[in-house]
Amino acid sequence: MNPAIRRPLVALCAMLVLVIVQAILDPTGLLALVGWSGALPAFDRGLWPVAPYVVFVPVLLGITWWTAARAGDRYWTLVPGLVLAVLLAQAATVLAMTGDLALSAWAAGYVTAKAIPAALIVAGFARRLGGPTDRQRRDPGSVWAPALLLAAVAPLLAGLWGTAPVYAAAVPVARPDRGLLSTLVAMALIAVATALSLRWMRSRVPGVLGGWLAAIVAGAMVGVVQALVATIADGLQGDLWPLMSAYVTVADGLSFGVCVGWIAGVGALVADRLREGRAARVPFYAAAGVAVVALLVSVVAPYAGEAAAEEQAAAASIPSGFLRANGGIISDGDGNQVLLRGVNVNQLVDFYAPRADVPTTWPLTEDDFTGMAAEGFDVVRLGLSWSALEPSRGTLDQDYLDRITQAVGWAKAHGLYVVLDMHQDSWFNGATPDGTFCRPGTDSMWGYDGAPAWATITDGAPRCQFQGRDISPAGDRAFQNFYFDTDGVQTALVETWGRLAELFRDDPTVAGYDLLNEPGFGETAPVTTSLLLGRFYDRAIGAIRATGAPQIVFVEPSILWSGLGFDSGPQPGFTHDANWAFSPHLYAESITMDRSLGIAPIVSMERQFALAQRVADAYGVPLWSGEYGYWGDAADRVARLDRYATLEDQYVLGSAYWVWKQACGDPQGGIGDVGDALVPQDCASGEGLPKRDDLLKILGRAYPQSAPGAVYDLSASDTGFSMKGTVGEKGCGLRVWFPGPAEPSLEVTGITDLKTTLVTGGWFATGCAEGDYSLATK
Known part of the structure; x- marks a missing residue:
């Protein structure tokens, strides 16, 4: 042949x-x-x-x-x-x-x-x-003209490339929003890499394809350079991040070459024809002209001021007393930064019951809120279940609404904010039906929690797990149908969020709404985890705002963040609303895939904080971690929680620990001897065990619940506490928690009217601050 x-x-x-x-x-x-x-x-x-x-x-x-x-x-x-x-x-x-x-x-x-x-x-x-x-070997023909052309158009065609957390500030990216220097360096890299690739590839592959393949190779080369720069900028921390970073930058480079590399191929052919006609300078000048246009685009941002003005107007429209996103911090509207630190409460979640005789949750009572406040917490992330909230389509269960309202009332009585979290794990609480054939490599599974049966469309995909609950053909297809709004199931949740927000629109105790816990990736990331997830968030935010509810909306990336330690998430601009916070779950070195596989961390704990802050800064919103913890055995957990606490203070971050109480029948913890939580349960007797004081000592350390202006330096440990902040005009919203029975001995600068008050579990120090101020224990 x-x-x-x-x-x-x-x-x-x-x-x-x-x-x-x-x-x-x-x-x-x-x-x-x-x-x-x-x-x-x-x-x-x-x-x-x-x-x-x-x-x-x-x-x-x-x-x-x-x-x-x-x-x-x-x-x-x-x-x-x-x-x-x-x-x-x-x-x-x-x-x-x-x-x-x-x-x-x-x-x-x-x-x-x-x-x-x-x-x-x-x-x-x-x-x-x-x-x-x-x-055969051929004359490679024109090289620099098509290379310059591809580099010149790169800023105009950058699209979404270079927006993931892997791109540190020092990494050159041909995106106008990254600044002139970054754009110029990236364009130079693209030009040089493309020219080198064209010289090699076009001598072996003729026509447009030769130039196209050269652009693909060049894209990979630029990705390698970007990865090296990122490694230098981010440093080595004993994790696998440099490899992951290299994978993402090379993948982005390949996709760039695949999707726009034909420009180099066509440009090379045109340049060859022009060269044959003794007009070699024409393509060069054409490329140079496009480059000038690209550079002009890179330094012009006429909409920036309008966007900032729009955000300021949105913040000003929020009623006094409600928390709001204020640039990179959460504030109370009176000029005080509010640090939300607390715990998750899963006692209203509608879990699957692995054993009918073992309860899946503890009853939620006011004593829980009394106990949380006594530990110095100021926020509860309250898990809700769509399956319990809307068991029949279009009708919210009044008894369940009453339980939510009661919990919010208890929180208010004890000085706690509430974040209402639409919780789900593996989409729904159905287990593998009897008689299901699970293909080799998958296993039958328990159900977990989330959507009602009427909103679970699996199209017959088997409920069988692969390497854990979050990869299941049935769960993936259910998420896929949700993202594409099959039978209006996404619309139903959007409308449900509107009705729930309407109920609490006038209650500042509700700090905000966490729209969907750890969204699954469906079957086609990033279609699902970026575009369609962002569209759902935007629709839900619109429904919440239509009711007049002004609270913060907490936006999570997909489950990939919890599993890998990073993710891309919805692209910037997915919503015009300004009152939202970025809320990844910082589970690095905990429930991430590396931990279960027994390999080095994909992302270290220290690295994940930096990546999360990088993404929040790119969005221009506050960072708040909705979940963290779950670090294996007792000794390991204490040591890692201590590291987390140090980082949390370093980043002046608020977050919610998982979890306050966990019943022995909770499918997430399995059915063992002791429930895994801050307040454990003896599974033999069903009675509560002593609280985990070793963990609560770290979690309940001193911190400012509110501070005038913004806090820029914070540290707390057994040996002492210190904080520094700055505020323009004098503010009297300083409120610092100190645990324990001993009254704290404090020294301050820039703070007046200092007062210490004994409360259950500890002390509050309050006062007024002006300009640069500090507070520390003696």
Whole structure:
């Protein structure tokens, strides 16, 4: 057979076999090029359920044939060609699902971990079985003109590239919002890398494809440089972050080359034609002109002042007494920063019961709030269940609403704020039905908590877990249907949030609303975890604001943040509302995947704080950690909590520890001898055990519940306490908690009217501050 036919045919067949084999072997549908989770076909919901089959596969096979025919003479030219096939198929699929060009380009990089192994395997078969090759070397033609052209347009086409937490301030990125220097350096890197790649690739692969593949290689090269800079900027901390950072930057570079590299290919052909016509300078001047335009764009931000004015106006419209997001801090509207530190309460959550005779929760009583206040906490993240709140569609359960209202009232009586958290774990509380066949690699599972049955659309996907509860074909498909609003299930939750917010719109005890706990990634991240999650948040915020509720909205990234220690999350600009906070769960070195696998941390605890703050700063909103803790055995837990507390003070961060009480029947803790919480339970007797004073000593350390202006330095330990803040005009909202029976002996600067008051569990120091001020124990 003619090698010109044989080689692409071998590549095509090898790719098709790989797709089929992966679909059979992958029990979740997430790890394969084209997965099948066991869900039944859904042809009545538009293109998204079938796009992986009717878009991804044809594009993948078509580009595989083309690149094998044009670049298959050499293994290392065919590999980037097959990477092009996979990433371009992903981009086309996402575009068909969402119609969003920018997201589609960025989403291409999400399959890099699938694309590179597939490309290496298929290229090996093509070279081995594809017949003889003709390795001609050609004149590479024009190099610098197309390289400069690609670099020049990069800032105009940057889209979503370079927005993840991996991009430290020092990392050069060709995005106008990163500043002139960053843009210039990144453009120079792109130009040099593209020129080098063009010289090598175009001498081996002719036509537009040669320039396109050169841009893909160049994108990967730029990603490597960015990763090296990020490693230097972020430092080495004994975790795997440098590798993760390198993966993300290279994936972004590959997606950039795949989606816009054709510009280099077309530019190279045009430059060659012009050079043949003795007009070599024309493309250079054209590229230079585009570069000037790009640079002008990079230094012009006409909307910045308008956005700032809009945020200021939004903050001013919030009634006095309500907490609000004020730039990078949470404040009370009277000029005081408020530090929300407390615990999660899961006693209203509707959990699955592994054993009917073992209760899943402890009854919630006023004594719980008395106890939390006595530890110095000022906030409760109160977990709610949609399944209990709206068991029948369109009707909120009044008894459950009364329990929520009662809990908020208890919190108010004891000086605690409440964050209402729409809790879910693995989407719903259904377990694996009897008789379910779980494919090899997955296991039957318990249910957990979350959505009502009427809002759980699994399309027959099996309820079987893979490496934990959060990867389940049934749960993934249920989340996918939620994100695409199948049968209006997302709309229903949006409306429910509106009705719940209406109930508490006039109560400043409610600090805010946490819209969805640890959202799942569905089947197509980042379509789900970025674009569609952001759309849900924006819709829910709109419903809350339509009722007149002014409280803060707490926005979480997807479950990937809790599992990996980082995530991308909704893109900046997903909402025009200014009163929201970024609320990742800082579980580094705890429930992250590395811990369960017994490997080095993917992200160290110290690193995760820095990454979370980086993302919050990029959003321009406060950071608040809605969950943390759960660090294994007792000794390990105390040591790690002590590290967390030091970092929490260093970042002047508020957060809520998991968890106040956990009953022995809670499926999250399993059924053992002792419930795992600050207030443990003896599972044999069902009675409470002594509180974990070793943990509460750290959690209940001294801290400012409110402080005039903003606190910029904070530390607390067994040896003492100190804080520094600054405020423009004199404010009298200073309120500092000190635990224990001994009255604190304090020394201050810039503080007047200092007073200490004995309360249950400790002392409050109050006073007024002006200018730069400080307070410390003697």
